[in-house]
Amino acid sequence: xxxxxxxxxxxxxxxxxxxxxxxxxxxxxxxxxxxxxxxxxxxxxxxxxxxxxxxxxxxxxxxxxxxxxxxxxxxxxxxxxxxxxxxxxxxxxxxxxxxxxxx
Amino acid sequence: xxxxxxxxxxxxxxxxxxxxxxxxxxxxxxxxxxxxxxxxxxxxxxxxxxxxxxxxxxxxxxxxxxxxxxxxxxxxxxxxxxxxxxxxxxxxxxxxxxxxxxxxxxxxxxxxxxxxxxxxxxxxxxxxxxxxxxxxxxxxxxxxxxxxxxxxxxxxxxxxxxxxxxxxxxxxxxxxxxxxxxxxxxxxxxxxxxxxxxxxxxxxxxxxxxxxxxxxxxxxxxxxxxxxxxxxxxxxxxxxxxxxxxxxxxxxxxxxxxxxxxxxxxxxxxxxxxxxxxxxxxxxxxxxxxxxxxxxxxxxxxxxxxxxxxxxxxxxxxxxxxxxxxxxxxxxxxxxxxxxxxxxxxxxxxxxxxxxxxxxxxxxxxxxxxxxxxxxxxxxxxxxxxxxxxxxxxxxxxxxxxxxxxxxxxxxxxxxxxxxxxxxxxxxxxxxxxxxxxxxxxxxxxxxxxxxxxxxxxxxxxxxxxxxxxxxxxxxxxxxxxxxxxxxxxxxxxxxxxxxxxxxxxxxxxxxxxxxxxxxxxxxxxxxxxxxxxxxxxxxxxxxxxxxxxxxxxxxxxxxxxxxxxxxxxxxxxxxxxxxxxxxxxxxxxxxxxxxxxxxxxxxxxxxxxxxxxxxxxxxxxxxxxxxxxxxxxxxxxxxxxxxxxxxxxxxxxxxxxxxxxxxxxxxxxxxxxxxxxxxxx
Numbered sequence: 001x002x003x004x005x006x007x008x009x010x011x012x013x014x015x016x017x018x019x020x021x022x023x024x025x026x027x028x029x030x031x032x033x034x035x036x037x038x039x040x041x042x043x044x045x046x047x048x049x050x051x052x053x054x055x056x057x058x059x060x061x062x063x064x065x066x067x068x069x070x071x072x073x074x075x076x077x078x079x080x081x082x083x084x085x086x087x088x089x090x091x092x093x094x095x096x097x098x099x100x101x102x103x
Numbered sequence: 104x105x106x107x108x109x110x111x112x113x114x115x116x117x118x119x120x121x122x123x124x125x126x127x128x129x130x131x132x133x134x135x136x137x138x139x140x141x142x143x144x145x146x147x148x149x150x151x152x153x154x155x156x157x158x159x160x161x162x163x164x165x166x167x168x169x170x171x172x173x174x175x176x177x178x179x180x181x182x183x184x185x186x187x188x189x190x191x192x193x194x195x196x197x198x199x200x201x202x203x204x205x206x207x208x209x210x211x212x213x214x215x216x217x218x219x220x221x222x223x224x225x226x227x228x229x230x231x232x233x234x235x236x237x238x239x240x241x242x243x244x245x246x247x248x249x250x251x252x253x254x255x256x257x258x259x260x261x262x263x264x265x266x267x268x269x270x271x272x273x274x275x276x277x278x279x280x281x282x283x284x285x286x287x288x289x290x291x292x293x294x295x296x297x298x299x300x301x302x303x304x305x306x307x308x309x310x311x312x313x314x315x316x317x318x319x320x321x322x323x324x325x326x327x328x329x330x331x332x333x334x335x336x337x338x339x340x341x342x343x344x345x346x347x348x349x350x351x352x353x354x355x356x357x358x359x360x361x362x363x364x365x366x367x368x369x370x371x372x373x374x375x376x377x378x379x380x381x382x383x384x385x386x387x388x389x390x391x392x393x394x395x396x397x398x399x400x401x402x403x404x405x406x407x408x409x410x411x412x413x414x415x416x417x418x419x420x421x422x423x424x425x426x427x428x429x430x431x432x433x434x435x436x437x438x439x440x441x442x443x444x445x446x447x448x449x450x451x452x453x454x455x456x457x458x459x460x461x462x463x464x465x466x467x468x469x470x471x472x473x474x475x476x477x478x479x480x481x482x483x484x485x486x487x488x489x490x491x492x493x494x495x496x497x498x499x500x501x502x503x504x505x506x507x508x509x510x511x512x513x514x515x516x517x518x519x520x521x522x523x524x525x526x527x528x529x530x531x532x533x534x535x536x537x538x539x540x541x542x543x544x545x546x547x548x549x550x551x552x553x554x555x556x557x558x559x560x561x562x563x564x565x566x567x568x569x570x571x572x573x574x575x576x577x578x579x580x581x582x583x584x585x586x587x588x589x590x591x592x593x594x595x596x597x598x599x600x601x602x603x604x605x606x607x608x609x610x611x612x613x614x615x616x617x618x619x620x621x622x623x624x625x626x627x628x629x630x631x632x633x634x635x636x637x638x639x640x641x642x643x644x645x646x647x648x649x650x651x652x653x654x655x656x657x658x659x660x661x662x663x664x665x666x667x668x669x670x671x672x673x674x675x676x677x678x679x680x681x682x683x684x685x686x687x688x689x690x691x692x693x694x695x696x697x698x699x700x701x702x703x704x705x706x707x708x709x710x711x712x713x714x715x716x717x718x719x720x721x722x723x724x725x726x727x728x729x730x731x732x733x734x735x736x737x738x739x740x741x742x743x744x745x746x747x748x749x750x751x752x753x754x755x756x757x758x759x760x761x762x763x764x765x766x767x768x769x770x771x772x773x774x775x776x777x778x779x780x781x782x783x784x785x
Contacts, residue, residue: 029302054307057309058293
């Protein structure tokens with residue numbers, strides 16, 4: 001697992017790689033809060049993620065809600081790997097996060 | 104990391120619950136062996152395998168899940184009427200069950216892996232399962248169940264407890280499990296997820312609303328959640344039944360497994376005051392608790408002693424209150440340690456099944472009083488003695504089929520396990536309807552081995568007692584099951600270690616019954632403190648009937664014999680001063696404590712009765728392990744040590760000393776028997 005932040009001029013990108021689960025949940029929360037605090041667009045790069053567990057889903061969902069409330073643009077960038085999207089759909093998150101399709 | 108510790112704790116909790124599921128699985132398999140057409144039993148076996156597999160995967164026991172998968176599939180085939188139950192499938196599954204236990208305890212080795220592969224190969228061949236059948240995650244096609252059971256729509260509300268993820272469990276795997284039962288539509292609810300800043304990243308906030316279309320019944324759906332139900336909110340309702348099932352809808356729909364679902368913003372069931380009726384506590388913690396209560400009882404005795412010396416009413420009042428509370432605490436802690444003997448009894452179903460197959464005998468195991476409760480330490484020590492008694496009955500007691508038929512008996516023999524309370528003891532009996540003990544053969548063998556003199560006149564009791572001598576066996580052949588003369592000696596040793604006694608009753612050609620009389624508890628007892636000279640002894644209060652005075656005149660009237668007249672009844676007594684060689688003169692007026700023993704009423708003459716005392720039983724250590732009449736020691740309030748007497752043993756020692764018991768073994772007299780003979784013992 002790896003969570004990296006890439007702050008370009010226009011956006012803060014949080015990059016998720018490999019397995020993102022409870023062992024990295026605290027780290028992901030910090031990365032999301034810092035990205036949202038910048039006030040710039042937040043992008044979550046998931047194309048290198050192989051697995052997202054429930055802690056990651058909850059954090060991304062809460063981040064998206066906060067972005068909406070504070071008027072910060074929030075989107076998922078890159079293609080969600082099939083394995084991840086299938087798992088999310090089977091777990092009852094068919095279009096998660098909502099912004100994935102707006103991206 | 105705390106998470107790892109919690110996960111291990113959760114795994115341990117899974118292990119404990121899985122062990123219980125395995126016990127039920129084994130019992131169901133053995134019952135199924137007797138009633139192969141019972142669909143209910145097939146369902147029970149299938150559900151247990153399904154639960155072990157699904158929950159095993161959820162808690163990280165992937166090998167266990169994969170191994171169980173094919174067995175589950177085989178029983179699914181049985182449920183669907185595509186595979187017939189036969190001895191081979193039952194025996195394979197029983198063997199597999201032992202491997203599942205190893206996997207559960209993570210006892211792994213190359214030999215085990217190879218043996219498992221062999222079992223799976225046989226199961227697959229038997230059930231016609233393709234090698235590549237998926238182990239998990241397969242979405243089952245929704246087809247009517249066995250016997251054309253219609254598809255039902257189950258509305259499921261599932262809200263995991265907040266610590267579920269922290270404990271290493273993955274609720275998404277539960278959804279995958281449900282999917283295996285039928286078609287599942289799922290909607291995750293994020294209503295309870297707090298703002299990001301307040302969100303604890305390791306807690307679970309998501310809940311699910313699901314609809315499952317499946318022929319599965321409520322129990323099968325419920326079993327998916329069996330390992331998490333204590334820490335989650337769960338409701339399973341019949342949303343729609345197929346035609347012809349409307350009558351069941353109301354009844355089933357009104358049954359909720361847990362609290363009603365929470366409304367938006369409301370608290371979940373696990374946040375509400377805990378009304379759980381039971382909880383799991385590690386045995387070591389319980390032992391520690393009882394040890395501490397024992398220490399408290401000892402300190403309380405010191406306080407009582409101190410209060411008596413101070414002559415201060417305030418101190419006396421506090422001391423009495425502490426005594427009352429300590430006594431209540433002691434009783435409560437002892438009750439917590441009491442467990443039903445059922446689990447110990449149930450595990451012998453497998454032993455009887457396996458031995459019956461090996462010995463080519465038809466044997467039925469019946470039970471009575473399995474809910475009788477005993478101290479957990481006693482239960483833990485009982486397994487081996489009962490196993491040896493059952494093996495002995497199976498091998499030597501029960502006759503070969505032909506002989507049974509020739510004797511006009513049922514071809515199927517019977518072994519009966521029973522348990523019941525009797526005062527402060529519990530009686531555990533192993534009875535069979537076999538050939539009985541051949542008393543003459545026992546006697547001849549004892550003479551050959553030099554255990555008794557050739558001209559010794561032995562009572563039946565003494566004869567039967569010989570079978571518990573080390574190395575004693577009348578078996579003509581040593582078999583895999585018995586015949587080495589070890590088992591019954593183990594029974595005697597273990598029972599003696601538990602301060603118990605053994606009774607043997609046997610009738611020629613009718614059978615034998617071996618009864619173990621064991622104390623209810625081994626930790627703390629109510630005792631009666633008595634003194635003899637400078638020494639103090641404790642007699643268990645539960646076995647004491649009354650106390651009478653013994654004057655010099657009474658002694659004279661008995662012409663020097665150790666008997667007392669108790670309201671017209673002649674009661675023999677043992678003078679502890681003489682028995683233990685206590686120095687000093689006898690008082691003018693002695694006291695006789697009358698006890699009820701297995702041999703009738705007996706008395707113990709002492710100098711003084713000092714009063715009741717809560718007695719923490721302390722072991723005397725290995726040096727005193729051969730002292731039969733003393734079951735332990737206790738520390739008195741003034742720091743002195745008092746020996747705890749075993750009235751039953753004292754009586755038996757006295758009887759043996761007066762009679763002509765078998766030579767060389769003090770414990771031999773602990774066995775008595777009212778009846779006839781059995782063909783052989785190992």
